[in-house]
Amino acid sequence: MDATQMTDDVGGSPARPTRRERARAATIDEIKETALRIMHEQGRTDLKFSEIAREMGMTAPALYRYFNDRDELLTAMIVDAYDDLGNKVAQAREAVDPDDLPGRFYAVAAAYRAWANREPERFALIFGLPLPGYVAPEEGPTTEAAQRAMMQLKAMFLDAGQRGELRSPMITHVDKALHKPAKDEDEVMTPAGAGPLPPEFFQACLTSWSMLHGFISLETYGHFGFIGPEGSDALFNTVVQLTALTSGYPWPADGDS
Amino acid sequence: MDATQMTDDVGGSPARPTRRERARAATIDEIKETALRIMHEQGRTDLKFSEIAREMGMTAPALYRYFNDRDELLTAMIVDAYDDLGNKVAQAREAVDPDDLPGRFYAVAAAYRAWANREPERFALIFGLPLPGYVAPEEGPTTEAAQRAMMQLKAMFLDAGQRGELRSPMITHVDKALHKPAKDEDEVMTPAGAGPLPPEFFQACLTSWSMLHGFISLETYGHFGFIGPEGSDALFNTVVQLTALTSGYPWPADGDS
């Protein structure tokens, strides 16, 4: 029934994706790539079936074979965006010596920033005002994808915690409401084999996200244009530093980068 | 020529706005109010002349008498949004005892937050991805309005500085690029009769903005839904506290609110 789910259908033959399935998957990828390209070219986050089809040398109704409606395609685009962001961040983190915790923290922040600056439309797609008609499917794939991406930050704190490198976060109160995230979500967000993250560091995780996200968001949309690129870089370094220091994450005594 | 500027036109008859001018100004206000209402009702930041007109009991082409094109109306909406935000923040600040600096800081942050939560569309309009076709007029009114709003934060630091209440911000490097914002902008952003803000506090001003903005942006777009309203409040308090502490702004030793 659901066209988009036929590709990764379970039960069938996991070893051998049939020829048709491969062709279908390729077309789906091409649709998404085309949609993404149009988003970049035009600086918008909404999509027009007719335009995508035209760009692909197809006709609009054909796309309905692959996505039942606009929202389904949008959902796929959002999930892809979250996953791409998460992958880029994870990749950046793992490219740094595991013992260099500050380096990993900086790499994660820098990857987040670079991704946003490189793809403002995708950034807006997942972190901006939801598109007019769009309603995210309840408890659906977008939420899960968001949690996967968010987990990258949490994993970093967990890792530092397991190495006993976390200092106490710079906060006076740890609020009860933040002690326990919903259980099922916690399962998703906690990497296998890791103990639970102490509540104060979960809170630190969220404040870190906020701080980094604020700079990145303002920069991405051009609100720091008046301080120039060098100013932006300097400000970013400062924000990263403050984020690490306040969250209890290891940071060199006078390190600037 | 420029329809939107006829209302606050200088030079003309300052004492006596003619009947036509008054009617015209009223209509312009109604257009903007209607546009804003539609934005709220539909959760979108773009505008459709036809819809605005219909809502006003008019027809679309009539609006072109007041705004030459969509961009002109958008510019007016953006300026109004910045001004409203700035006013609300200033208002909140001035409602607190001038000697209670932490209270003022919190009030400003809370006003920023409340404004964003109350008007997500306006928030997106000025802090989100620019609308597809729209190009902000160079050196135009939007930039000035943005600076006026931003000045509220700067003024708060200036005031604390004049009272000798500022501690050193928690940063190791003050970057040259941030030392001198462009001169003309500095004129706009510095309230009359105040000495210049030392560079490290200008930097602190920007980091404060980033930190607060990050939380507010994520919360406004529903990314903190999973921690619930109490969790959001707690997180906000923490972020405000961290912002004040890291920026050198006065904050009680163990104050939570």
Next chain:
DNA sequence: GCGAATAGTAATGATGCATAACCAACGTGA
């Protein structure tokens, strides 16, 4: 009151989404 500027309407053309009906191609099984 008269004329010009201003406000408003009706008609036009273009575009987009979505669906239905129809056609082509491919691959599997007899």
Next chain:
DNA sequence: TCACGTTGGTTATGCATCATTACTATTCGC
């Protein structure tokens, strides 16, 4: 190898919306 069913695609249709042109009515100011 040939026919049939599944899948992919196009043309045709209905509906809705928006910006603009050309035209009409109103209203102010002298």
